[in-house]
Amino acid sequence: MPQYPQLNLQRFVDTLTSHSILSQEEQETILNLPGHAAQVQANRDVVRLDEVVEHACLIVDGVVGRFDQNIDGLRQITALHIPGDMANLHSVVFPKATSALQALSTTTILRVPQAAIRSAARAHPAIAEALWRYCMVDAAILAKWVVNVGRRDAKTRMAHLLCEMAMRYKAGVVAQRVTFDLPLTQAHLADATGLTSVHVNRVLKILREGGLATVRSRTVSILDWEALSELGEFNANYLHTDLKPEDRVRIVEAA
Amino acid sequence: MPQYPQLNLQRFVDTLTSHSILSQEEQETILNLPGHAAQVQANRDVVRLDEVVEHACLIVDGVVGRFDQNIDGLRQITALHIPGDMANLHSVVFPKATSALQALSTTTILRVPQAAIRSAARAHPAIAEALWRYCMVDAAILAKWVVNVGRRDAKTRMAHLLCEMAMRYKAGVVAQRVTFDLPLTQAHLADATGLTSVHVNRVLKILREGGLATVRSRTVSILDWEALSELGEFNANYLHTDLKPEDRVRIVEAA
DNA sequence: CGTGACGTTGAAGAAGGTCAACCAATGTGG
DNA sequence: CCACATTGGTTGACCTTCTTCAACGTCACG
Numbered sequence: 166m167p168q169y170p171q172l173n174l175q176r177f178v179d180t181l182t183s184h185s186i187l188s189q190e191e192q193e194t195i196l197n198l199p200g201h202a203a204q205v206q207a208n209r210d211v212v213r214l215d216e217v218v219e220h221a222c223l224i225v226d227g228v229v230g231r232f233d234q235n236i237d238g239l240r241q242i243t244a245l246h247i248p249g250d251m252a253n254l255h256s257v258v259f260p261k262a263t264s265a266l267q268a269l270s271t272t273t274i275l276r277v278p279q280a281a282i283r284s285a286a287r288a289h290p291a292i293a294e295a296l297w298r299y300c301m302v303d304a305a306i307l308a309k310w311v312v313n314v315g316r317r318d319a320k321t322r323m324a325h326l327l328c329e330m331a332m333r334y335k336a337g338v339v340a341q342r343v344t345f346d347l348p349l350t351q352a353h354l355a356d357a358t359g360l361t362s363v364h365v366n367r368v369l370k371i372l373r374e375g376g377l378a379t380v381r382s383r384t385v386s387i388l389d390w391e392a393l394s395e396l397g398e399f400n401a402n403y404l405h406t407d408l409k410p411e412d413r414v415r416i417v418e419a420a
Numbered sequence: 421m422p423q424y425p426q427l428n429l430q431r432f433v434d435t436l437t438s439h440s441i442l443s444q445e446e447q448e449t450i451l452n453l454p455g456h457a458a459q460v461q462a463n464r465d466v467v468r469l470d471e472v473v474e475h476a477c478l479i480v481d482g483v484v485g486r487f488d489q490n491i492d493g494l495r496q497i498t499a500l501h502i503p504g505d506m507a508n509l510h511s512v513v514f515p516k517a518t519s520a521l522q523a524l525s526t527t528t529i530l531r532v533p534q535a536a537i538r539s540a541a542r543a544h545p546a547i548a549e550a551l552w553r554y555c556m557v558d559a560a561i562l563a564k565w566v567v568n569v570g571r572r573d574a575k576t577r578m579a580h581l582l583c584e585m586a587m588r589y590k591a592g593v594v595a596q597r598v599t600f601d602l603p604l605t606q607a608h609l610a611d612a613t614g615l616t617s618v619h620v621n622r623v624l625k626i627l628r629e630g631g632l633a634t635v636r637s638r639t640v641s642i643l644d645w646e647a648l649s650e651l652g653e654f655n656a657n658y659l660h661t662d663l664k665p666e667d668r669v670r671i672v673e674a675a
Numbered sequence: 676c677g678t679g680a681c682g683t684t685g686a687a688g689a690a691g692g693t694c695a696a697c698c699a700a701t702g703t704g705g
Numbered sequence: 706c707c708a709c710a711t712t713g714g715t716t717g718a719c720c721t722t723c724t725t726c727a728a729c730g731t732c733a734c735g
Binding site for chain 2: 417
Protein backbone atom coordinates (compact mmCIF):
# COMPACT_ATOMS: atom_id res chain seq x y z
CA MET A 166 0.00 0.00 0.00
CA PRO A 167 2.28 2.72 -1.27
CA GLN A 168 -0.29 5.48 -0.72
CA TYR A 169 -0.68 4.67 2.92
CA PRO A 170 1.66 7.32 4.32
CA GLN A 171 0.31 10.01 2.01
CA LEU A 172 -3.25 9.32 3.01
CA ASN A 173 -2.51 9.89 6.66
CA LEU A 174 -0.03 12.66 6.16
CA GLN A 175 -2.76 14.56 4.33
CA ARG A 176 -4.58 15.03 7.63
CA PHE A 177 -1.43 16.45 9.15
CA VAL A 178 -0.99 18.80 6.21
CA ASP A 179 -4.60 19.89 6.64
CA THR A 180 -3.88 20.77 10.24
CA LEU A 181 -0.74 22.66 9.31
CA THR A 182 -2.44 24.64 6.58
CA SER A 183 -5.26 25.54 8.94
CA HIS A 184 -2.88 27.98 10.62
CA SER A 185 0.13 28.22 8.33
CA ILE A 186 0.48 29.07 4.66
CA LEU A 187 2.33 26.45 2.65
CA SER A 188 2.90 26.34 -1.08
CA GLN A 189 1.85 23.36 -3.14
CA GLU A 190 5.44 22.20 -3.32
CA GLU A 191 5.91 22.49 0.42
CA GLN A 192 2.73 20.54 1.05
CA GLU A 193 3.90 17.83 -1.29
CA THR A 194 7.23 17.66 0.47
CA ILE A 195 5.39 16.78 3.65
CA LEU A 196 3.09 14.33 1.91
CA ASN A 197 6.11 12.55 0.53
CA LEU A 198 7.72 12.03 3.91
CA PRO A 199 8.51 8.39 4.47
CA GLY A 200 7.01 6.46 7.33
CA HIS A 201 6.16 3.00 8.40
CA ALA A 202 2.99 2.02 10.16
CA ALA A 203 2.88 0.10 13.41
CA GLN A 204 0.24 -1.10 15.81
CA VAL A 205 0.53 -0.53 19.52
CA GLN A 206 -1.67 -2.30 22.03
CA ALA A 207 -3.52 -0.37 24.71
CA ASN A 208 -1.41 0.58 27.71
CA ARG A 209 1.86 -0.03 25.89
CA ASP A 210 4.44 2.71 25.59
CA VAL A 211 4.90 4.32 22.22
CA VAL A 212 7.85 6.27 23.59
CA ARG A 213 9.51 5.49 26.88
CA LEU A 214 10.72 8.09 29.32
CA ASP A 215 14.28 9.28 28.58
CA GLU A 216 14.33 7.36 25.31
CA VAL A 217 16.20 9.09 22.52
CA VAL A 218 13.62 9.21 19.80
CA GLU A 219 14.41 8.88 16.10
CA HIS A 220 10.87 9.09 14.76
CA ALA A 221 7.94 11.39 15.15
CA CYS A 222 4.64 9.58 15.61
CA LEU A 223 1.68 10.46 13.48
CA ILE A 224 -1.46 8.99 15.02
CA VAL A 225 -3.45 7.13 12.38
CA ASP A 226 -6.06 5.51 14.57
CA GLY A 227 -6.69 5.33 18.29
CA VAL A 228 -5.56 7.64 21.08
CA VAL A 229 -2.18 8.23 22.64
CA GLY A 230 -1.55 10.01 25.92
CA ARG A 231 1.46 11.89 27.17
CA PHE A 232 2.07 10.74 30.71
CA ASP A 233 3.78 12.11 33.73
CA GLN A 234 3.34 11.13 37.33
CA ASN A 235 3.97 12.16 40.88
CA ILE A 236 6.07 10.24 43.35
CA ASP A 237 3.17 8.05 44.48
CA GLY A 238 2.72 6.80 40.94
CA LEU A 239 -0.43 8.88 40.57
CA ARG A 240 -0.55 9.48 36.85
CA GLN A 241 -1.30 12.72 35.06
CA ILE A 242 -1.95 12.88 31.35
CA THR A 243 -0.57 16.13 29.98
CA ALA A 244 -1.78 15.70 26.41
CA LEU A 245 -4.13 13.54 24.40
CA HIS A 246 -3.28 12.86 20.78
CA ILE A 247 -5.86 11.74 18.27
CA PRO A 248 -5.71 10.70 14.62
CA GLY A 249 -4.01 13.33 12.52
CA ASP A 250 -1.87 14.56 15.40
CA MET A 251 1.90 14.39 15.32
CA ALA A 252 2.28 13.25 18.89
CA ASN A 253 5.88 14.15 19.55
CA LEU A 254 6.86 16.61 16.91
CA HIS A 255 8.84 18.49 19.54
CA SER A 256 11.28 15.61 19.58
CA VAL A 257 12.57 16.97 16.28
CA VAL A 258 14.29 19.67 18.32
CA PHE A 259 14.49 17.71 21.60
CA PRO A 260 15.24 14.08 20.81
CA LYS A 261 15.38 12.91 24.41
CA ALA A 262 11.87 12.30 25.70
CA THR A 263 11.00 14.09 28.94
CA SER A 264 7.74 12.20 29.30
CA ALA A 265 6.36 8.91 28.12
CA LEU A 266 3.83 8.41 25.34
CA GLN A 267 1.41 5.57 25.85
CA ALA A 268 -1.36 4.13 23.71
CA LEU A 269 -4.70 4.38 25.49
CA SER A 270 -6.44 2.07 23.09
CA THR A 271 -5.18 -0.16 20.33
CA THR A 272 -3.53 2.42 18.18
CA THR A 273 -2.06 2.62 14.72
CA ILE A 274 0.79 5.03 14.31
CA LEU A 275 2.97 6.07 11.45
CA ARG A 276 6.58 6.49 12.47
CA VAL A 277 8.16 9.27 10.45
CA PRO A 278 11.96 9.46 10.64
CA GLN A 279 13.10 12.69 12.18
CA ALA A 280 15.94 12.82 9.72
CA ALA A 281 13.38 13.18 6.94
CA ILE A 282 11.42 15.84 8.79
CA ARG A 283 14.62 17.71 9.48
CA SER A 284 15.76 17.70 5.91
CA ALA A 285 12.31 18.85 4.80
CA ALA A 286 12.52 21.68 7.29
CA ARG A 287 16.03 22.52 6.15
CA ALA A 288 15.03 22.60 2.50
CA HIS A 289 11.89 24.65 3.15
CA PRO A 290 12.07 27.24 5.89
CA ALA A 291 8.31 27.65 5.67
CA ILE A 292 7.94 24.03 6.72
CA ALA A 293 10.17 24.58 9.74
CA GLU A 294 8.06 27.57 10.59
CA ALA A 295 4.79 25.65 10.26
CA LEU A 296 6.10 22.84 12.44
CA TRP A 297 7.18 25.33 15.09
CA ARG A 298 3.73 26.89 14.94
CA TYR A 299 2.14 23.46 15.25
CA CYS A 300 4.12 22.89 18.44
CA MET A 301 2.88 26.21 19.77
CA VAL A 302 -0.74 25.15 19.30
CA ASP A 303 0.08 22.12 21.42
CA ALA A 304 1.51 24.47 24.02
CA ALA A 305 -1.61 26.63 23.96
CA ILE A 306 -3.67 23.54 24.71
CA LEU A 307 -1.31 22.69 27.53
CA ALA A 308 -1.78 26.15 29.03
CA LYS A 309 -5.55 25.66 28.97
CA TRP A 310 -5.12 22.38 30.77
CA VAL A 311 -3.29 24.16 33.57
CA VAL A 312 -6.28 26.44 33.97
CA ASN A 313 -8.69 23.55 33.71
CA VAL A 314 -6.97 21.49 36.36
CA GLY A 315 -5.99 24.45 38.53
CA ARG A 316 -9.12 26.53 38.67
CA ARG A 317 -12.20 24.59 37.69
CA ASP A 318 -14.33 22.15 39.64
CA ALA A 319 -14.79 18.59 38.52
CA LYS A 320 -17.96 19.04 36.45
CA THR A 321 -16.55 22.03 34.64
CA ARG A 322 -13.25 20.27 34.02
CA MET A 323 -14.90 17.26 32.48
CA ALA A 324 -17.23 19.39 30.38
CA HIS A 325 -14.27 21.38 29.10
CA LEU A 326 -12.34 18.27 28.20
CA LEU A 327 -15.28 16.76 26.34
CA CYS A 328 -15.83 19.98 24.40
CA GLU A 329 -12.15 20.21 23.51
CA MET A 330 -12.04 16.66 22.23
CA ALA A 331 -15.26 17.15 20.27
CA MET A 332 -13.76 20.15 18.51
CA ARG A 333 -10.49 18.40 17.85
CA TYR A 334 -12.30 15.42 16.39
CA LYS A 335 -14.11 17.95 14.22
CA ALA A 336 -17.32 16.24 15.26
CA GLY A 337 -20.13 18.25 13.74
CA VAL A 338 -22.81 19.79 15.87
CA VAL A 339 -26.17 18.64 14.55
CA ALA A 340 -29.22 20.02 16.33
CA GLN A 341 -27.14 20.65 19.47
CA ARG A 342 -25.96 17.06 19.38
CA VAL A 343 -22.42 15.81 18.81
CA THR A 344 -21.16 12.26 18.78
CA PHE A 345 -17.63 10.98 18.46
CA ASP A 346 -15.46 8.05 19.30
CA LEU A 347 -13.22 8.49 22.34
CA PRO A 348 -11.69 5.16 23.31
CA LEU A 349 -10.78 6.06 26.89
CA THR A 350 -11.67 4.47 30.19
CA GLN A 351 -12.91 6.51 33.11
CA ALA A 352 -9.50 6.00 34.68
CA HIS A 353 -7.94 7.72 31.66
CA LEU A 354 -10.36 10.61 31.96
CA ALA A 355 -9.37 10.83 35.61
CA ASP A 356 -5.70 11.01 34.69
CA ALA A 357 -6.42 13.75 32.19
CA THR A 358 -8.50 15.87 34.57
CA GLY A 359 -6.55 15.32 37.77
CA LEU A 360 -9.48 13.57 39.46
CA THR A 361 -10.00 10.04 40.76
CA SER A 362 -11.82 7.54 38.60
CA VAL A 363 -14.52 7.28 41.25
CA HIS A 364 -15.21 10.96 41.03
CA VAL A 365 -15.12 10.89 37.24
CA ASN A 366 -17.82 8.28 37.42
CA ARG A 367 -19.96 10.50 39.61
CA VAL A 368 -19.39 13.54 37.42
CA LEU A 369 -20.34 11.62 34.28
CA LYS A 370 -23.48 10.52 36.04
CA ILE A 371 -24.38 14.13 36.75
CA LEU A 372 -23.77 15.09 33.11
CA ARG A 373 -25.85 12.12 31.97
CA GLU A 374 -28.73 12.86 34.33
CA GLY A 375 -28.61 16.51 33.41
CA GLY A 376 -29.10 15.56 29.78
CA LEU A 377 -25.80 17.18 28.82
CA ALA A 378 -23.76 14.24 27.60
CA THR A 379 -23.34 10.51 27.83
CA VAL A 380 -19.93 8.88 27.89
CA ARG A 381 -19.67 5.19 27.25
CA SER A 382 -16.32 3.52 27.20
CA ARG A 383 -15.82 4.26 23.51
CA THR A 384 -18.24 6.94 22.44
CA VAL A 385 -19.09 10.37 23.69
CA SER A 386 -22.48 11.82 22.88
CA ILE A 387 -22.93 15.45 23.67
CA LEU A 388 -26.67 15.94 23.89
CA ASP A 389 -26.73 19.68 24.47
CA TRP A 390 -23.68 21.40 23.07
CA GLU A 391 -24.82 24.83 24.14
CA ALA A 392 -25.26 23.80 27.76
CA LEU A 393 -22.14 21.67 27.98
CA SER A 394 -19.84 24.27 26.49
CA GLU A 395 -21.27 26.88 28.84
CA LEU A 396 -20.79 24.61 31.82
CA GLY A 397 -17.26 23.85 30.62
CA GLU A 398 -16.49 27.55 30.05
CA PHE A 399 -15.36 26.45 26.64
CA ASN A 400 -14.10 28.84 24.01
CA ALA A 401 -12.42 27.17 21.07
CA ASN A 402 -10.07 30.03 20.16
CA TYR A 403 -7.03 28.44 21.75
CA LEU A 404 -7.27 25.43 19.45
CA HIS A 405 -6.53 27.69 16.47
CA THR A 406 -8.69 25.60 14.21
CA ASP A 407 -10.67 27.11 11.40
CA LEU A 408 -8.63 30.27 11.30
CA LYS A 409 -9.87 32.63 8.66
CA PRO A 410 -7.47 32.54 5.71
CA GLU A 411 -6.30 36.07 6.46
CA ASP A 412 -5.37 35.03 10.01
CA ARG A 413 -3.03 32.30 8.85
CA VAL A 414 0.60 33.16 9.12
CA ARG A 415 3.73 32.90 7.05
CA ILE A 416 6.92 34.66 7.98
CA VAL A 417 9.23 33.25 5.37
CA GLU A 418 8.63 34.77 1.98
CA ALA A 419 7.46 32.59 -0.86
CA ALA A 420 10.16 30.72 -2.71
CA MET B 421 23.13 53.80 26.69
CA PRO B 422 23.87 52.00 23.46
CA GLN B 423 25.11 48.83 25.16
CA TYR B 424 21.91 48.39 27.10
CA PRO B 425 20.20 45.90 24.77
CA GLN B 426 23.34 43.80 24.33
CA LEU B 427 23.88 43.48 28.04
CA ASN B 428 20.47 41.98 28.55
CA LEU B 429 20.38 40.02 25.36
CA GLN B 430 23.53 38.27 26.53
CA ARG B 431 21.49 36.49 29.20
CA PHE B 432 19.08 35.32 26.55
CA VAL B 433 21.93 34.08 24.39
CA ASP B 434 23.32 32.24 27.40
CA THR B 435 20.01 30.47 27.81
CA LEU B 436 19.84 29.59 24.13
CA THR B 437 23.36 28.24 24.04
CA SER B 438 22.67 26.14 27.12
CA HIS B 439 20.65 23.81 24.90
CA SER B 440 21.41 24.88 21.33
CA ILE B 441 24.63 25.23 19.43
CA LEU B 442 25.11 28.63 17.87
CA SER B 443 28.12 29.96 16.03
CA GLN B 444 29.82 33.16 17.10
CA GLU B 445 28.20 35.00 14.22
CA GLU B 446 24.77 33.68 15.08
CA GLN B 447 25.20 34.71 18.68
CA GLU B 448 26.23 38.18 17.63
CA THR B 449 23.23 38.46 15.38
CA ILE B 450 21.03 37.97 18.43
CA LEU B 451 23.08 40.32 20.55
CA ASN B 452 22.65 43.00 17.92
CA LEU B 453 18.90 42.79 17.89
CA PRO B 454 17.35 46.18 18.49
CA GLY B 455 15.09 46.81 21.43
CA HIS B 456 13.83 49.56 23.63
CA ALA B 457 13.47 49.32 27.37
CA ALA B 458 10.28 50.14 29.21
CA GLN B 459 9.07 50.04 32.79
CA VAL B 460 5.78 48.45 33.70
CA GLN B 461 4.17 48.94 37.08
CA ALA B 462 3.00 45.97 39.12
CA ASN B 463 -0.37 44.59 38.06
CA ARG B 464 -0.30 46.31 34.70
CA ASP B 465 -0.60 44.36 31.50
CA VAL B 466 2.49 43.95 29.39
CA VAL B 467 0.39 42.29 26.70
CA ARG B 468 -3.39 42.35 26.66
CA LEU B 469 -5.55 39.41 25.71
CA ASP B 470 -6.20 39.22 21.96
CA GLU B 471 -3.73 41.99 21.29
CA VAL B 472 -1.75 41.58 18.09
CA VAL B 473 1.80 41.79 19.34
CA GLU B 474 4.65 43.35 17.40
CA HIS B 475 7.40 42.88 19.98
CA ALA B 476 8.75 40.04 22.01
CA CYS B 477 9.43 40.95 25.63
CA LEU B 478 12.76 40.21 27.20
CA ILE B 479 12.48 40.51 30.96
CA VAL B 480 15.29 42.66 32.32
CA ASP B 481 14.16 43.03 35.91
CA GLY B 482 11.12 41.95 37.88
CA VAL B 483 8.63 39.18 37.20
CA VAL B 484 5.92 38.80 34.60
CA GLY B 485 3.09 36.28 34.71
CA ARG B 486 1.07 34.72 31.94
CA PHE B 487 -2.56 34.87 33.03
CA ASP B 488 -5.67 33.02 32.21
CA GLN B 489 -8.86 32.78 34.22
CA ASN B 490 -12.04 30.85 34.65
CA ILE B 491 -15.50 32.31 34.27
CA ASP B 492 -15.70 33.47 37.89
CA GLY B 493 -12.63 35.60 37.38
CA LEU B 494 -10.53 33.16 39.38
CA ARG B 495 -7.08 33.69 37.95
CA GLN B 496 -4.55 31.10 37.01
CA ILE B 497 -0.96 31.91 36.20
CA THR B 498 0.29 29.54 33.50
CA ALA B 499 3.87 30.78 33.39
CA LEU B 500 6.24 32.95 35.37
CA HIS B 501 8.94 34.84 33.52
CA ILE B 502 12.03 36.14 35.21
CA PRO B 503 14.99 38.22 34.06
CA GLY B 504 16.63 36.72 31.00
CA ASP B 505 13.40 35.11 29.80
CA MET B 506 11.82 36.03 26.51
CA ALA B 507 8.28 36.10 27.79
CA ASN B 508 6.32 35.75 24.61
CA LEU B 509 8.70 34.44 22.03
CA HIS B 510 5.90 32.27 20.68
CA SER B 511 4.24 35.41 19.42
CA VAL B 512 6.86 35.39 16.67
CA VAL B 513 4.85 32.59 15.08
CA PHE B 514 1.49 33.49 16.69
CA PRO B 515 1.17 37.25 16.83
CA LYS B 516 -2.30 37.29 18.36
CA ALA B 517 -2.06 36.80 22.12
CA THR B 518 -4.19 34.00 23.53
CA SER B 519 -3.45 35.02 27.10
CA ALA B 520 -2.45 38.18 28.88
CA LEU B 521 0.98 38.99 30.24
CA GLN B 522 1.03 41.02 33.41
CA ALA B 523 3.81 42.47 35.49
CA LEU B 524 3.73 41.06 39.01
CA SER B 525 6.15 43.62 40.37
CA THR B 526 7.59 46.77 38.94
CA THR B 527 9.28 45.32 35.91
CA THR B 528 11.74 46.46 33.30
CA ILE B 529 11.34 44.87 29.91
CA LEU B 530 13.14 45.17 26.64
CA ARG B 531 10.78 45.16 23.70
CA VAL B 532 12.40 43.48 20.74
CA PRO B 533 10.64 44.00 17.40
CA GLN B 534 9.42 40.73 15.97
CA ALA B 535 10.39 41.90 12.52
CA ALA B 536 14.01 41.89 13.67
CA ILE B 537 13.72 38.47 15.26
CA ARG B 538 12.12 37.13 12.15
CA SER B 539 14.77 38.44 9.85
CA ALA B 540 17.46 37.03 12.12
CA ALA B 541 15.72 33.67 11.99
CA ARG B 542 15.38 33.92 8.24
CA ALA B 543 19.04 34.74 7.76
CA HIS B 544 20.23 32.02 10.15
CA PRO B 545 18.22 28.80 10.21
CA ALA B 546 20.11 27.76 13.34
CA ILE B 547 18.65 30.77 15.12
CA ALA B 548 15.15 29.76 14.08
CA GLU B 549 15.89 26.32 15.38
CA ALA B 550 17.22 27.58 18.69
CA LEU B 551 14.18 29.81 19.19
CA TRP B 552 11.87 26.90 18.46
CA ARG B 553 13.79 24.83 20.99
CA TYR B 554 13.53 27.64 23.52
CA CYS B 555 9.75 27.58 23.11
CA MET B 556 9.77 23.84 23.70
CA VAL B 557 11.53 24.27 27.03
CA ASP B 558 8.72 26.63 27.98
CA ALA B 559 6.26 23.94 26.98
CA ALA B 560 8.08 21.33 29.07
CA ILE B 561 7.71 23.61 32.08
CA LEU B 562 4.04 24.00 31.28
CA ALA B 563 3.60 20.23 31.20
CA LYS B 564 5.18 19.98 34.65
CA TRP B 565 2.77 22.59 35.91
CA VAL B 566 -0.14 20.45 34.78
CA VAL B 567 1.23 17.61 36.88
CA ASN B 568 1.93 19.93 39.77
CA VAL B 569 -1.53 21.39 39.85
CA GLY B 570 -3.31 18.18 38.89
CA ARG B 571 -1.68 15.57 41.07
CA ARG B 572 0.12 17.09 44.00
CA ASP B 573 -1.16 18.37 47.31
CA ALA B 574 -0.67 21.94 48.39
CA LYS B 575 2.59 21.53 50.31
CA THR B 576 4.19 19.55 47.51
CA ARG B 577 2.99 22.01 44.90
CA MET B 578 4.45 24.96 46.70
CA ALA B 579 7.72 23.16 47.35
CA HIS B 580 7.98 22.26 43.68
CA LEU B 581 7.34 25.82 42.58
CA LEU B 582 9.95 27.21 44.96
CA CYS B 583 12.51 24.66 43.76
CA GLU B 584 11.76 25.43 40.14
CA MET B 585 12.15 29.14 40.64
CA ALA B 586 15.36 28.67 42.61
CA MET B 587 16.85 26.68 39.75
CA ARG B 588 15.69 29.15 37.14
CA TYR B 589 17.18 32.02 39.11
CA LYS B 590 20.37 29.96 39.17
CA ALA B 591 20.48 30.62 42.89
CA GLY B 592 23.42 28.68 44.22
CA VAL B 593 22.98 26.07 46.89
CA VAL B 594 25.37 26.89 49.71
CA ALA B 595 25.37 24.49 52.64
CA GLN B 596 21.83 23.34 51.75
CA ARG B 597 20.69 26.97 51.75
CA VAL B 598 19.44 28.97 48.80
CA THR B 599 18.23 32.55 48.76
CA PHE B 600 16.76 34.52 45.91
CA ASP B 601 14.52 37.42 45.17
CA LEU B 602 10.98 36.53 44.17
CA PRO B 603 8.83 39.64 44.17
CA LEU B 604 5.46 37.91 44.39
CA THR B 605 2.62 38.25 46.85
CA GLN B 606 0.96 35.23 48.40
CA ALA B 607 -1.99 35.88 46.09
CA HIS B 608 0.35 35.49 43.12
CA LEU B 609 1.68 32.22 44.49
CA ALA B 610 -1.93 31.12 44.88
CA ASP B 611 -2.66 31.95 41.26
CA ALA B 612 0.40 29.98 40.17
CA THR B 613 -0.41 26.90 42.22
CA GLY B 614 -4.17 26.82 41.84
CA LEU B 615 -4.76 27.40 45.56
CA THR B 616 -6.34 30.23 47.53
CA SER B 617 -4.15 32.86 49.12
CA VAL B 618 -5.40 31.78 52.54
CA HIS B 619 -4.18 28.28 51.95
CA VAL B 620 -0.89 29.49 50.52
CA ASN B 621 -0.40 31.33 53.78
CA ARG B 622 -1.00 28.16 55.78
CA VAL B 623 1.31 26.12 53.58
CA LEU B 624 4.08 28.66 53.85
CA LYS B 625 3.66 28.57 57.60
CA ILE B 626 4.13 24.80 57.55
CA LEU B 627 7.27 25.12 55.42
CA ARG B 628 8.59 27.82 57.73
CA GLU B 629 7.87 25.87 60.90
CA GLY B 630 9.35 22.73 59.37
CA GLY B 631 12.58 24.65 58.77
CA LEU B 632 12.32 24.05 55.02
CA ALA B 633 11.96 27.55 53.65
CA THR B 634 10.86 31.04 54.49
CA VAL B 635 9.04 33.21 51.99
CA ARG B 636 8.76 36.88 52.62
CA SER B 637 7.04 39.13 50.15
CA ARG B 638 10.23 39.64 48.16
CA THR B 639 12.73 36.99 49.10
CA VAL B 640 12.66 33.24 49.29
CA SER B 641 15.11 31.47 51.56
CA ILE B 642 15.32 27.76 51.14
CA LEU B 643 16.81 26.52 54.38
CA ASP B 644 17.06 22.85 53.49
CA TRP B 645 17.34 22.23 49.77
CA GLU B 646 17.52 18.48 50.13
CA ALA B 647 14.33 18.26 52.15
CA LEU B 648 12.41 20.81 50.12
CA SER B 649 13.22 19.27 46.76
CA GLU B 650 12.27 15.86 48.08
CA LEU B 651 8.99 17.17 49.44
CA GLY B 652 8.38 18.92 46.12
CA GLU B 653 9.29 15.78 44.14
CA PHE B 654 11.59 18.06 42.21
CA ASN B 655 13.83 16.84 39.43
CA ALA B 656 15.37 19.61 37.37
CA ASN B 657 15.72 17.67 34.12
CA TYR B 658 12.71 19.27 32.50
CA LEU B 659 14.26 22.71 32.77
CA HIS B 660 17.00 21.65 30.36
CA THR B 661 19.53 23.86 32.07
CA ASP B 662 23.15 22.88 32.31
CA LEU B 663 22.96 20.36 29.52
CA LYS B 664 26.25 18.68 28.92
CA PRO B 665 27.81 20.11 25.76
CA GLU B 666 27.31 16.83 23.93
CA ASP B 667 23.59 16.92 24.73
CA ARG B 668 23.11 20.28 23.06
CA VAL B 669 21.47 20.09 19.71
CA ARG B 670 21.88 21.55 16.28
CA ILE B 671 20.04 20.24 13.27
CA VAL B 672 21.04 22.80 10.70
CA GLU B 673 24.58 22.30 9.54
CA ALA B 674 27.15 24.98 10.20
CA ALA B 675 27.24 27.81 7.67
C1' DC C 676 -17.81 -20.58 33.50
C1' DG C 677 -14.20 -18.25 35.82
C1' DT C 678 -11.29 -14.30 35.62
C1' DG C 679 -10.06 -9.68 34.93
C1' DA C 680 -11.02 -5.04 33.44
C1' DC C 681 -14.20 -1.52 33.86
C1' DG C 682 -18.07 0.78 35.81
C1' DT C 683 -21.20 1.99 39.87
C1' DT C 684 -22.44 3.15 44.41
C1' DG C 685 -22.35 4.17 49.52
C1' DA C 686 -20.13 5.77 53.81
C1' DA C 687 -16.58 8.14 56.07
C1' DG C 688 -12.83 11.30 56.17
C1' DA C 689 -9.36 14.76 54.73
C1' DA C 690 -7.76 18.61 52.12
C1' DG C 691 -8.65 22.78 50.91
C1' DG C 692 -12.09 26.63 50.28
C1' DT C 693 -15.01 30.37 52.23
C1' DC C 694 -15.99 33.88 55.28
C1' DA C 695 -14.70 37.04 58.47
C1' DA C 696 -11.94 39.36 61.53
C1' DC C 697 -7.69 41.51 62.66
C1' DC C 698 -2.70 43.10 62.25
C1' DA C 699 1.40 45.35 60.31
C1' DA C 700 3.52 48.12 56.99
C1' DT C 701 3.28 51.66 53.80
C1' DG C 702 1.56 55.55 51.54
C1' DT C 703 -1.31 59.90 51.18
C1' DG C 704 -3.64 64.13 51.93
C1' DG C 705 -4.72 67.68 55.10
C1' DC D 706 2.99 65.06 61.69
C1' DC D 707 -1.10 62.74 62.24
C1' DA D 708 -5.55 60.56 60.49
C1' DC D 709 -6.84 57.48 57.33
C1' DA D 710 -6.86 54.23 53.50
C1' DT D 711 -4.81 50.50 51.16
C1' DT D 712 -2.33 46.41 50.49
C1' DG D 713 -0.61 42.19 52.07
C1' DG D 714 -0.28 38.82 55.60
C1' DT D 715 -2.32 35.89 59.51
C1' DT D 716 -5.57 33.21 61.92
C1' DG D 717 -9.94 30.79 63.39
C1' DA D 718 -14.47 28.50 62.53
C1' DC D 719 -17.11 26.29 59.45
C1' DC D 720 -18.31 23.99 55.20
C1' DT D 721 -17.82 21.82 50.49
C1' DT D 722 -15.65 19.07 47.34
C1' DC D 723 -13.29 15.44 46.34
C1' DT D 724 -10.77 11.27 47.97
C1' DT D 725 -10.48 6.87 50.11
C1' DC D 726 -11.99 2.46 50.97
C1' DA D 727 -14.73 -1.13 50.07
C1' DA D 728 -18.17 -3.66 47.99
C1' DC D 729 -20.67 -5.18 44.15
C1' DG D 730 -22.32 -5.31 39.19
C1' DT D 731 -21.49 -6.31 34.31
C1' DC D 732 -19.53 -7.45 30.26
C1' DA D 733 -16.01 -9.70 27.26
C1' DC D 734 -13.05 -13.31 26.54
C1' DG D 735 -10.08 -17.38 27.11
